[in-house]
Amino acid sequence: MVDKTSYTGAVPDLAVRQIFDRQKLLENLCLLMADSSLLSIERIAMLGDTISQAKTTLKAIVxxxxxxxxxxxxxELSLTLLAxxxxxxxxxxDHTAARRAKMEEDPSKIPEIRGEDHAEFRETFVSAHPDVILTYMREPRRTFVERIYRDYMVHGxxxxxxxxxxxxxxDRLTSEDLLKVVQHDNKAAIxxxxxxxxxLxxxxxALEYLNICDFTFAAGPLRYLSELEEWxxxxxxxxxxxxxxxxxxKxxxxxxxxxRKLFPTFSDALLEVLKNHKQLWNDARSSAEVEKFQQARASAPQTPAK
Incomplete structure (x- = not known):
């Protein structure tokens, strides 16, 4: 879950807001961090090498x-919470850097996510979205979550x-499906x-499980699913x-x-496409009509030559 702070200016990254929530950080301190431009994991991690250094740096910045x-x-209590x-x-x-280094050694392998971590992903999601029912048909399989995580860590x-x-x-998976190697021909029947x-x-x-994109209308996913359903x-x-x-x-x-500079997050890119690339919906319809015409033409009986 993320903090419930109402930010008026810059908003911290999703991973930072989830840490705020886990640490039960007060709203005024969340706003203070945002106003101080401490918006990302990387910036906060650079505050110092020790708790005392981090506190000193925070006081100097504020x-x-x-x-x-x-x-x-x-x-002192506020500084302790921020520490x-x-x-x-x-x-x-550090954990992310270590996992990325291991994946770069052999990008074909998909690192396994611990069962406890995956269970926490699910529990956090359910708590944040009590109105969403995770049926087996709509819940990502752990191996798919692991694959997304591997690709995201390698490619950014x-x-x-x-x-x-x-x-x-x-999905019913075979023993081959359980291998920690990407099988490009391993696809489900739609x-x-x-x-x-x-x-979808x-x-x-899965993207919210991994702190990549919120499963909300404002972030884009629910808006896209709604528009796709209507279409x-x-x-x-x-x-x-x-x-x-x-x-x-695509x-x-x-x-x-x-x-990346214009659309640094998946949510930014998704919202941009939904707002300003509406021609894609028509392109799909047009290409389908052309394909139908070509198929009909190919299946039509040929007129014998005289």
Whole structure:
């Protein structure tokens, strides 16, 4: 879960806000960190090498002791809470760097996420979204979450996955599926439009599991699923639905990877596509109509030559 602070200016990264929540940081201290431009794990981790150094650096950055509290006791308590945030951020950064180094040694291997960690991902998600029911058809399989995490750590952005690659807990996996190696031909059979939407939902749930993108309307995932659901009622057909999803998510991945300064997060890129690339919906419809015409033309009986 993330803190419930209402930020008026810059907003800390999702991972930072989750640390704020775990440390039960007071709203005024959350705002103080944001106002001090301490918005990322990396910045907070650089406050010092020890708790005393971190506290000293924080006081120097804020440059106003009254913002930590009205008296010495309140100020020391605030600094202790912020030091706990610093320590958690530094540990998170070290852990992430170590895992990335291991993955770069052999990028083909998918590191396993501990069962306890995966259970915590799920518990945190359920607590943050009590209105969302995680059925087996809409809950990502742990191996798929691990694959997303591996790709994200190696490439620094969310990779593109075909809908058939989005494995859910309802999938029956063979022993080959359980190998910690990416199998590009290892895909599920997509039989219905509802299956596409279920797997996309599982994909977005996995992104929140990994602190990559919130499963909310404001962050983009629920808005995209809503617009896709509305669009499919007007444009029936499994291939058409797969086509439009393919165009939109590939565009999101391209923006997020090629224009990182403009769209630093997956959410930024997704919202940009939903707001300013609406022609993709029409492109999918047009390409489907052309394909139907070509298929009809190919299957039409040939007029014998005289």
């Amino acid at each position: 440059n106003d002791d009254t913002k930590f509290g009205a008296d010495n006791a309140a100020r 706990a945030v610093w320590k958690a951020s530094a540990a998170f950064q 952005s969310v990779s593109y996955y075909e809908v058939a690659e989005m494995r859910t807990r309802s 039989a219905a439009e509802s299956d596409v939407l279920d797997r 939902r599982a994909f977005f749930v 499919r009622h007007e444009n029936r057909g499994l291939s058409l639905l797969l086509s439009v999803d393919n165009l939109i998510r 565009k999101v991945v391209k923006l997020n990877s090629d224009k």
